[in-house]
Amino acid sequence: MNxxxxxxxxxxxxxxxxxxxxxxxxxxxxxxxxxRIAPMGALMMDSGPKVGEEAxxxxxxxxxGGTVTLGGxxxxxxxxxxxxxxxxxxxxxLPVLKSLKRAEGNRLTLVLASDGEQPEHEAFxxxxxxxxxxxxxxxxxxxxxxxxxxxxxxxIDASGRVRAKGLVNSREQLDSLFSAQDLGVASVQDYLxxxxxxxxxx
Amino acid sequence: MDALTVLLPxxxxxxxxxxxxxxxxxxxxxxxxxxxxxxxxxxxVENYQVLPGAVVPAFARAVPLLELLAGVMLLPVASxxxxxxxxxxxxxxxxxxxxxxxRRGRDRIDCGCGGSAHTPLGKGLVLRNVALMLAxxxxxxxxxxxxxxxxxIVAVGFAxxxxxxxxxxxxxxxxxxSRLLDLRNSP
Numbered sequence: 001m002n003x004x005x006x007x008x009x010x011x012x013x014x015x016x017x018x019x020x021x022x023x024x025x026x027x028x029x030x031x032x033x034x035x036r037i038a039p040m041g042a043l044m045m046d047s048g049p050k051v052g053e054e055a056x057x058x059x060x061x062x063x064x065g066g067t068v069t070l071g072g073x074x075x076x077x078x079x080x081x082x083x084x085x086x087x088x089x090x091x092x093x094l095p096v097l098k099s100l101k102r103a104e105g106n107r108l109t110l111v112l113a114s115d116g117e118q119p120e121h122e123a124f125x126x127x128x129x130x131x132x133x134x135x136x137x138x139x140x141x142x143x144x145x146x147x148x149x150x151x152x153x154x155x156i157d158a159s160g161r162v163r164a165k166g167l168v169n170s171r172e173q174l175d176s177l178f179s180a181q182d183l184g185v186a187s188v189q190d191y192l193x194x195x196x197x198x199x200x201x202x
Numbered sequence: 203m204d205a206l207t208v209l210l211p212x213x214x215x216x217x218x219x220x221x222x223x224x225x226x227x228x229x230x231x232x233x234x235x236x237x238x239x240x241x242x243x244x245x246x247v248e249n250y251q252v253l254p255g256a257v258v259p260a261f262a263r264a265v266p267l268l269e270l271l272a273g274v275m276l277l278p279v280a281s282x283x284x285x286x287x288x289x290x291x292x293x294x295x296x297x298x299x300x301x302x303x304x305r306r307g308r309d310r311i312d313c314g315c316g317g318s319a320h321t322p323l324g325k326g327l328v329l330r331n332v333a334l335m336l337a338x339x340x341x342x343x344x345x346x347x348x349x350x351x352x353x354x355i356v357a358v359g360f361a362x363x364x365x366x367x368x369x370x371x372x373x374x375x376x377x378x379x380s381r382l383l384d385l386r387n388s389p
Contacts, residue, residue, distance in 0.1 A: 013360040034381040
């Protein structure tokens with residue numbers, strides 16, 4: 001009798017552990033699904049200058065000297081990246097931004113934008129090794145683009161029009177701004193809603 | 203530590219040993235993850251905005267060491283009660299910081315629990331910590347003086363594995379929770 005109980009006890013333990021392993025595997029699979037389903041492109045908040053409209057022109061002093069002109073006609077694309085030293089996702093995206101800038105070379109001007117106390121940003125700029133990029137502090141800039149969540153990015157083309165914009169949380173979402181420009185759509189959401197795509201899906 | 207034991211009824215050794223091994227391992231894993239990526243933990247402590255900025259780096263360096271100490275002390279029976287006291291103090295401190303930030307409405311910051319997954323603050327995290335504190339409580343309880351056999355050792359091993367699996371599962375689901383809410387609230 002005793003032996004039978006021991007055997008059954010062991011079997012039950014093993015069964016419970018096996019079930020637990022299965023549940024863990026399932027929850028990890030759900031995690032992958034979340035990653036795939038979650039907003040695929042940079043999420044566009046529908047406020048501020050619309051995609052296709054002229055970007056408001058700003059002339060702002062950059063940290064470390066010099067002035068930066070945003071908007072107006074220029075020589076290439078300008079990516080304005082709104083960030084904050086206290087936002088962890090922004091920090092995660094910095095290496096992505098740097099490699100993006102390297103890949104695009106002269107065709108892209110990368111401008112970092114934020115607001116707040118200058119010393120704090122100077123320290124952040126040194127710590128994160130951002131000295132080569134223009135870095136502007138302007139609350140007005142953020143307000144004109146209605147930036148409500150960080151990190152936020154706006155892509156302005158050579159003719160000074162807003163090409164794409166949105167909240168960006170990952171490399172894919174940053175890239176989506178550029179593919180949005182290539183495809184001539186405002187955002188990935190726009191692309192998915194477009195009649196052509198809907199027909200392809202049907 | 204005596205006050206702690208007065209409040210506790212004696213508990214079967216299998217339960218106390220499993221609870222101690224479970225809480226000890228959780229603390230050791232947490233400490234190792236924090237030691238591996240000290241910058242991330244320092245940022246997390248900074249984001250809690252509870253401590254003055256000057257204290258943050260020292261605090262961020264001390265916490266993983268305290269966790270390591272508590273974890274190691276929980277494992278042998280001799281130092282278990284002291285280890286449980288330290289662990290309980292750590293959980294209480296973390297939970298207080300979480301509750302404070304939740305009351306401020308800052309439920310988007312990372313909990314700094316270690317690991318690569320982003321886990322925002324929330325009620326679930328508080329519940330998880332309460333469960334960990336209960337387990338620590340059980341680990342500190344005095345043991346019933348019954349003679350143990352080999353089957354008890356096996357049971358302790360399985361039960362510890364089970365609790366660790368459950369803890370891991372809870373963490374995974376907590377980090378999914380925010381994504382689920384994002385999906386539900388998206389247009």
